[in-house]
Amino acid sequence: MLIVPTQQMKNLNEENDVIQAHKYSSNHKSFIIKDKQCGCFYCLKIFSPTEVSSWIEDAHDGTALCPYCEIDSIISESSGFPITLDFLKKM
Numbered sequence: 794m795l796i797v798p799t800q801q802m803k804n805l806n807e808e809n810d811v812i813q814a815h816k817y818s819s820n821h822k823s824f825i826i827k828d829k830q831c832g833c834f835y836c837l838k839i840f841s842p843t844e845v846s847s848w849i850e851d852a853h854d855g856t857a858l859c860p861y862c863e864i865d866s867i868i869s870e871s872s873g874f875p876i877t878l879d880f881l882k883k884m
């Protein structure tokens with residue numbers, strides 16, 4: 794049996810969360826526009842998706858660009874992750 798110290802396990806889980814969450818930062822237009830809140834993990838702003846005015850459109854979907862820093866680092870509620878300053882900082 795493999796014994797992993799609790800602290801180490803917690804860090805691993807958090808890392809996985811961050812990797813998962815990053816997947817939701819692109820090709821998300823179809824669901825981000827239905828959300829009430831999204832956040833940018835580059836400049837750490839939390840705002841409404843209606844504030845997004847620039848999108849990178851591709852064949853599958855669109856990727857939001859942050860209205861504050863113009864970086865494609867936006868994640869929204871639909872990802873299932875908390876849109877909080879704490880979480881954005883971990884990204």
Ligand SMILES: [Zn+2]
Pocket residue numbers: 833834835836837838859860861862863864866
């Ligand atoms: Zn930003």
